[in-house]
Structure formats: C-alpha cells, structure tokens
Amino acid sequence: MAEPIIVVSNLAHRYGDFEAVKGISFSVDRGEIFSFLGPNGAGKSTAINILTTLLHIQQGSASVAGFDVATEPAKVRESIGIVFQDVTLDRDMTCWEILEFHGSLYRMPHKERRARIEELLELVELEGKRNTLTKHLSGGMKRRLEIARGLMTRPKVLFLDEPTIGLDPQTRRRMWDYIKSVNEEGTTIFLTTHYMDEADQLSNRVSIIDHGQIIATGAAWDLKNMLGEDLIYLETSDNDAAGKLLQKMPEVTGIQERPHGFYAQVNQDGTHILPKIMDDLRIAGIRIQTVNLKKPSMDDVFVHFTGRDMRDDGAEHPSSMHAKTGRR
Amino acid sequence: MRMGFLTIYWRDMIRFVRFRTLLISSLVQPALWMAFFGIAMSANFTRLTTDVPPIPGIPNVGYLTFMAAGVIAMTTLFTSLFGGMTLLFDKNWGLLREVMASPLPRDHIIFGIALSGMTKSFIQAIIIMVFGIFIGAEFFMGFSPLNVIFSILGILLFVGIFSLGFLFLSAAIAISFESPEGMQGIMTLLTMPIFFASNALYPVNAFPPALQVVSMGNPLTHLVNGIRYFAIGDDFQAIGVVYSTTVTELLVSLSVLIVFALAMFGLAWWRFQKAVVT
Numbered sequence: 001m002a003e004p005i006i007v008v009s010n011l012a013h014r015y016g017d018f019e020a021v022k023g024i025s026f027s028v029d030r031g032e033i034f035s036f037l038g039p040n041g042a043g044k045s046t047a048i049n050i051l052t053t054l055l056h057i058q059q060g061s062a063s064v065a066g067f068d069v070a071t072e073p074a075k076v077r078e079s080i081g082i083v084f085q086d087v088t089l090d091r092d093m094t095c096w097e098i099l100e101f102h103g104s105l106y107r108m109p110h111k112e113r114r115a116r117i118e119e120l121l122e123l124v125e126l127e128g129k130r131n132t133l134t135k136h137l138s139g140g141m142k143r144r145l146e147i148a149r150g151l152m153t154r155p156k157v158l159f160l161d162e163p164t165i166g167l168d169p170q171t172r173r174r175m176w177d178y179i180k181s182v183n184e185e186g187t188t189i190f191l192t193t194h195y196m197d198e199a200d201q202l203s204n205r206v207s208i209i210d211h212g213q214i215i216a217t218g219a220a221w222d223l224k225n226m227l228g229e230d231l232i233y234l235e236t237s238d239n240d241a242a243g244k245l246l247q248k249m250p251e252v253t254g255i256q257e258r259p260h261g262f263y264a265q266v267n268q269d270g271t272h273i274l275p276k277i278m279d280d281l282r283i284a285g286i287r288i289q290t291v292n293l294k295k296p297s298m299d300d301v302f303v304h305f306t307g308r309d310m311r312d313d314g315a316e317h318p319s320s321m322h323a324k325t326g327r328r
Numbered sequence: 329m330r331m332g333f334l335t336i337y338w339r340d341m342i343r344f345v346r347f348r349t350l351l352i353s354s355l356v357q358p359a360l361w362m363a364f365f366g367i368a369m370s371a372n373f374t375r376l377t378t379d380v381p382p383i384p385g386i387p388n389v390g391y392l393t394f395m396a397a398g399v400i401a402m403t404t405l406f407t408s409l410f411g412g413m414t415l416l417f418d419k420n421w422g423l424l425r426e427v428m429a430s431p432l433p434r435d436h437i438i439f440g441i442a443l444s445g446m447t448k449s450f451i452q453a454i455i456i457m458v459f460g461i462f463i464g465a466e467f468f469m470g471f472s473p474l475n476v477i478f479s480i481l482g483i484l485l486f487v488g489i490f491s492l493g494f495l496f497l498s499a500a501i502a503i504s505f506e507s508p509e510g511m512q513g514i515m516t517l518l519t520m521p522i523f524f525a526s527n528a529l530y531p532v533n534a535f536p537p538a539l540q541v542v543s544m545g546n547p548l549t550h551l552v553n554g555i556r557y558f559a560i561g562d563d564f565q566a567i568g569v570v571y572s573t574t575v576t577e578l579l580v581s582l583s584v585l586i587v588f589a590l591a592m593f594g595l596a597w598w599r600f601q602k603a604v605v606t
C-alpha cells in the first residue's frame with residue numbers, strides 16, 4: 001500500500017482580496033509522479049510556493065516528507081528539491097559552480113558533494129559543459145542543469161514548476177525521459193504544468209486545478225475514460241438540431257459545443273456508432289460537412305471539467321514567457 | 329559552527345572577479361578621485377591657504393594628504409551602500425529563491441554579502457593608500473615599518489566595521505525594495521548628507537552649529553577620524569586647522585561605528601525575517 005509523502009488539507013491562500021487558492025486538499029504517494037494541471041493563474045505556483053516553504057501558509061495544513069510546512073520549514077527544506085518556473089541560474093557561473101554552490105548551501109560534506117556533482121553532470125549529459133558559463137547553454141541544457149541542481153541533495157520530493165516551458169518538442173521529450181528516470185530511482189515528483197500532453201504522458205495521477213480549486217483528480221487514463229470511449233466531432237448544416245437528436249441516443253453520453261460544430265461523447269467504440277449517427281442525421285435532413293473520430297485527450301478532459309478551453313484565458317504561449325530569464 | 333555564509337561569500341567574490349568591468353571600475357574609480365579631484369583641490373587649497381601661517385611645532389600636511397583619508401572613507405561608503413544591490417538583482421531575477429528555499433539561516437545571507445562587501449572595501453582602501461602615496465600623499469611619515477603595519481591594520485579595522493554597518497543597511501534596503509530605481513533613489517538620498525555633512529573633504533569647524541551636530545553623529549566622520557589618526561598621526565595641522573586626537577576620542581569613534589553596525593544588523597535581520605521571496 002502506498003503511503004502519502006505530501007498531505008495537503010483545506011489549503012487556502014489569498015493576496016489581498018484575491019483568493020488564489022480556495023481550500024484544496026490532496027495527497028501525493030511516495031514514489032509517484034503527480035501533476036497539477038491548469039492554466040496560468042490557476043493557483044499552481046502559489047500551492048508549490050507554500051509546499052516549498054517560500055510562502056507562509058495562511059490557512060489549512062500541509063506536510064511534506066512527514067514534516068509540517070508551518071512548524072518545521074527547515075526540515076521540509078532539507079527534504080526537497082525545486083526546479084523553478086523561470087530559469088534561476090546565475091549567468092556568470094559555470095555548471096560546476098552552480099552545483100557546488102547548491103551543495104554547499106545544503107551543507108553537503110565536501111567529498112560527497114564532489115562525487116554527486118560528477119554523477120549528476122553525467123545523468124543530465126553535461127559533463128562536457130562543466131566549466132561553461134550558464135549563459136552559454138541552450139534552453140534545454142539550462143533546464144537539465146536545473147534538474148541536476150534540484151537532485152543534488154538527493155531529495156525525497158522533487159518539485160518541478162512548469163519544467164518544459166519554452167522548450168522545443170524534441171527537448172521536451174528528452175526532459176520527460178530524464179524526469180521519468182529520476183522517478184524510477186525513487187524520487188517522488190510533484191509537477192505543475194499547463195501542458196495537457198505533459199500531464200498525460202508523464203504523471204501517474206493528475207489534479208486539474210482551475211480558479212484555485214481542484215476540479216478532478218485521478219490517473220490520466222481514468223480522467224479520459226470519464227469522457228467515454230470516444231469523441232466524435234461533427235460539423236453539420238444545423239448543429240443545434242443535430243446535437244438535440246444525438247442526445248437522445250443511448251450511446252451518446254454528452255455533447256460539447258464548439259465554434260463550428262460539436263463533440264459527441266460516446267460510451268462505446270466510436271467506429272461502430274458513427275455509421276448509425278450519420279444515418280440518423282441524414283434521415284433527419286441534416287447535412288454532415290465534417291466528421292472526425294478521436295480518443296479523448298487531456299484537452300478534452302479539461303474542457304469537460306471546466307466548461308472551457310484552457311487556452312481561452314490566461315494560458316500564455318511559450319514564446320512570450322521568457323522575458324525574465326536573462327540576467328542584467 | 330555553521331559556515332554557510334562562506335558559501336554566499338564565495339559566490340559573490342566569483343562574480344566580483346568575473347565581471348571585469350565591475351572589478352576594474354571599482355578599482356580605478358577611487359584612483360581617479362584622487363588623481364583629479366585631489367590634485368585639483370589641493371592646488372587650490374594650497375593657493376588659498378598661503379596667507380594662513382602654519383602653527384609652529386605641529387606637523388603640517390598638504391590638502392592631498394588630508395583628503396586622501398576622506399577618499400578612502402568615501403569609497404568605503406559608496407561600495408558598502410551599493411553592496412546590497414546584488415541582493416536586489418538576485419531577488420528580481422529569481423536567483424535568491426534558491427537560497428531562500430534552502431535550509432541556510434537567513435542571517436548567513438546577510439553575513440555572506442557583508443563579508444564580500446568588506447573584502448572589496450579592503451582592496452579599495454589599500455589601492456587608494458598605495459596610489460595616494462604614489463601621487464604625493466604624506467601617509468605614514470616618519471613611521472617605523474612595524475608602526476606602518478600597525479597603522480594599516482588600524483585603518484582596516486575602522487574601514488571594516490564602518491563597511492559592515494552600511495552593508496547591513498544596504499542589505500536591509502535591498503530585501504525590502506522591488507525596483508533598482510527605488511533603491512537607487514534611497515541611496516542617493518542617503519549618500520548626499522552622509523558624504524557632505526562629514527569631515528571627509530573639508531574641516532567641519534566652519535559648519536553652522538546644527539550641521540556640526542549632524543557631522544558628529546555621522547559614522548563617516550568617525551571613520552575619517554580613525555583613518556587620519558592611523559595614516560597621518562594623532563597631532564597634525566592641515567589647511568590651517570589643528571587635528572589632535574586622543575586615544576579616548578579614537579575609541580569613542582570606534583564605538584560609534586560598532587554601535588551603528590550593530591543597529592544596522594538588527595535592522596537587516598528584522599527585514600530578512602519578514603522577507604518573502606517567490
């Protein structure tokens with residue numbers, strides 16, 4: 001039976017009048033990869049800042065690795081590693097110095113520190129960049145170095161705040177591989193992301209968070225299954241009528257409207273139901289313009305639970321993200 | 329004993345050495361003050377004070393010697409007040425989060441930054457002494473070699489404690505402010521009165537009484553007293569004013585600096601306990 005390593009109950013946080021986190025409760029099991037999925041401004045970073053003791057807890061309780069964040073912050077700090085959302089590497093220090101600095105901050109003994117640096121440089125494939133200033137590293141290398149730094153002290157829990165923001169698809173996949181291999185060595189991973197595919201591919205369990213509240217929690221697979229077996233996308237000459245007609249079918253469990261058409265959630269293999277749907281629509285005199293069949297994605301899960309597309313509000317594009325990464 | 333502050337110190341020194349422009353400008357700037365302001369002013373003062381007959385029996389030093397001590401003090405003031413700026417940049421660029429999220433006690437951040445600022449002030453003070461003597465400042469005149477070493481240590485003691493005080497203050501301001509512009513504004517407000525209401529560049533005897541009181545409470549005045557005592561002597565005259573300093577007066581000056589440094593550490597400690605960096 002898995003034991004929880006992070007336990008959060010009724011956590012709430014406000015900035016003045018703004019309620020960023022509205023009483024959330026969840027727990028993360030030892031050894032799992034757990035994701036907070038939600039748009040920017042959903043309260044993910046606030047939650048991670050409280051769990052990592054950077055923000056004082058205002059309401060509720062939280063414990064990490066068995067230590068209460070309110071009463072034993074120093075113990076929590078010793079048990080965790082953090083990779084922040086923005087790049088937080090000193091541009092004018094070398095990769096080796098970054099890790100050495102971090103190890104000394106956590107009072108790692110000299111010998112162990114030096115050995116660990118070599119181990120991690122190898123893990124993230126930066127051995128050749130040991131004496132390179134971080135300003136000369138590519139985005140992916142910087143992220144890898146930050147992950148190495150987060151792992152320096154062999155933390156029980158590694159917090160990753162938007163770990164692949166602003167990286168190209170190929171680099172992202174490699175980052176995921178690193179994260180998975182770190183997890184396989186026994187580190188529990190807590191990550192926040194606003195990328196559906198990241199939550200989907202990387203995590204054992206996902207909590208969807210929106211407007212400071214957890215809307216759904218479960219394995220990515222289970223969440224997707226809650227939407228039924230398949231999603232059928234239709235654009236027709238009369239979407240309203242078509243939607244009403246389909247809703248009466250026992251196989252159709254839900255309709256989601258879209259600008260030019262709609263999705264019908266079906267509880268059976270869509271390939272079998274689709275011909276029947278097309279027949280029924282034709283009989284009703286509705287002309288089908290476009291048809292598409294797909295398995296539900298995390299995007300669909302998000303829309304299903306929040307009633308809106310994550311990109312509608314707040315979700316920034318990677319290209320506009322990195323105004324803050326340079327130094328001086 | 330925990331030596332975590334040495335980690336902060338190590339990193340700040342790496343940056344100091346690595347930023348060539350910062351390094352070179354901070355070394356050249358005090359020398360430029362000496363070379364231009366010092367020589368120009370001393371030429372004028374020498375001309376203006378030709379009518380003032382030196383008091384017999386008391387060693388007379390030129391203006392360059394007089395102001396060289398002031399330049400050491402001024403440079404220490406500026407370097408220390410801006411020493412905390414690095415914290416502000418670290419905070420704004422997110423680099424401070426790593427430190428704040430680590431188990432390192434926060435007073436070690438203050439100590440680390442203060443120690444590196446103090447090191448920089450020591451380097452600058454020595455450069456000004458060497459360069460000053462090179463262009464004609466009459467420091468350590470008639471001192472035995474042992475006496476010179478003792479005097480240099482005395483100067484560094486005063487410079488060190490003074491710089492700690494202002495570095496603590498600077499760190500407290502840096503952790504409390506969001507923008508470098510805001511901090512710059514505060515610095516400018518502070519440096520003006522501290523610098524000009526002191527005996528760094530001219531005697532305070534001719535000040536109006538109110539300003540004299542201000543200068544007596546000014547840490548910079550006490551630093552300058554200490555430097556002049558060790559570099560020139562306990563009894564000398566410059567630009568027609570006699571400076572004689574007893575050991576008691578010297579210890580009073582030292583005490584003022586120590587009290588100031590302790591108070592500023594208290595301020596910084598309080599600001600750091602309250603600081604939230606996310």
